[in-house]
Amino acid sequence: MMGMDSDMQRILRAGCGLALTLAFAAPALASYGIYVGSGLTADGSVLLGGTGEEVSSHWLEIVPAGTHPEGATISVGVDGRATYPGEFIEIPQVPQTAKYITMNYTDYEGFPPPLTNGGLNEHGVAARDIWAPSRPELAAMTPEPQRGPNYSDLSRIAMERATSAREAVTIIGGLMDEYGYSTYGGNSHLFADANEGWVVLNFAGGQGLWIAQRLGSDEVRMSYPGYIHEVPVDFREREGWMGSANFISFAVDQGWWDPDSGEPFDANAVYGNGEGRSEGVRIIEARLRQQAMEGGVTLRQMMNAVRDPLISSDAAGYGQVAHIRQQDPHPELKMLWVAPTGSVTAPFVPYWIAGSEVLPEFGKHRYLTKGxxxxxxxxxxxxxxxxxxxxxxxxxxxxxxxxxxxxFLPEVTEALTAFEDQSIEQAGAIESRSLVLFNAGEPAMARAVIDDYSSARARAALALGDALLGSIEARHRLLEGTEVPADAREMGTRYGPYVNCRVE
Known part of the structure; x- marks a missing residue:
């Protein structure tokens, strides 16, 4: 830990045992995102990883680019069953939408499926969607019915339209300014491209409050929940900041912040729950900063961070890592690594924007699909x-x-890591093969190479899962026994405790 300050050393030393369990005693259904800037990675790429935490099935979709007629609209918002009841509205669709890769799901009361937390689009814009609670007094101001795009609408629209992370912020901020925002109590987004990241907070209350902060090449940010602390009072005149025109004045009018107090305007303290980032978030961020000092964060290390049993559990619907390189071999060779459920026990499989094939096994099924x-x-x-x-x-x-x-966890982690390392090693050769075909004017053949490889790795992932499950199931019965509750009426829990692989 040479060169690290005493606070960071303390945080890293705290990274085991009960301290971590308590640090992540956040409610389920939360989601998290992790950003590492290009100046801190081993290959100069930007890395954006995380998961969505929803009680739902999750399935992979590669959504093709689309063209839409003049006057086309899309329905956005929530219905009367939502925690804060609302009604749908129609807003204009753009003439051309981008291709993107995403994991969809169905379960959030009053929010129309399919829902999404983001993904990666053909322009190299990646997105994660993360909870960020608003203060109770603000949430209580939410009108009934509320109107405007919800968090999933904003994520999907950003994937469809944004050509940069900065543009993603201007798009969703502009939509909120014009049409309002349908909330479940507060939310945030992490957007990234090859140059920068942006964190955006969307607050409940129907007041149109949102704030966005740029994340540079030398930054690590883990959102769990999404957070922005000190906001300059003149942020709208500063590079690296965006937000609603009333962001400061509304707090002053409510008496939630006094401009004469000398205290900085802390967005999480003023409009959020006041907690900001947890000790556990500081631990994960510190680990990544330490890895940056030791040669740069690698794709492998980002997968490890997303897989960490502190944050990957039964609540995690999938795992995702966007590897956003400074220069792709070809525009269609932008890459997203996806685990089909919580990556603590599921492997990441590589998918490229060039692809179009999703195996039936990774598509939509009835298991945990709402309705x-x-x-x-x-x-x-x-x-x-x-x-x-x-x-x-x-x-x-x-x-x-x-x-x-x-x-059992050490052997599962070892096997998944070896599987992914093999994929990482082979990916360059696959890209080279497809690049030869792209350059030869054979894009269909190039895309077939990509589809064949992604599908082959997906099949291999299933085979690995079958082998691990068969082995561990047999040994679990012999070594651990089978003990089931006498009362099976209530098998599930929405807010915990729930299944996780932490070793206490």
């Missing part, structure tokens, strides 16, 4: 539903592994 329990399967969906669901396979592996993590 499907009371229906039968449509004939045209039979083959999809007949396939093994990757999310369910790796959930089963998680439940066995996390029931005895000291015994």
């Amino acid at each position: 499907q329990a009371s229906t039968f399967v449509r004939p045209d969906f039979a083959v999809q539903e007949a396939s093994r669901f990757a999310g369910r396979l790796f959930k089963r592996l998680m439940y066995y592994t996390c029931d005895a993590p000291a015994r």
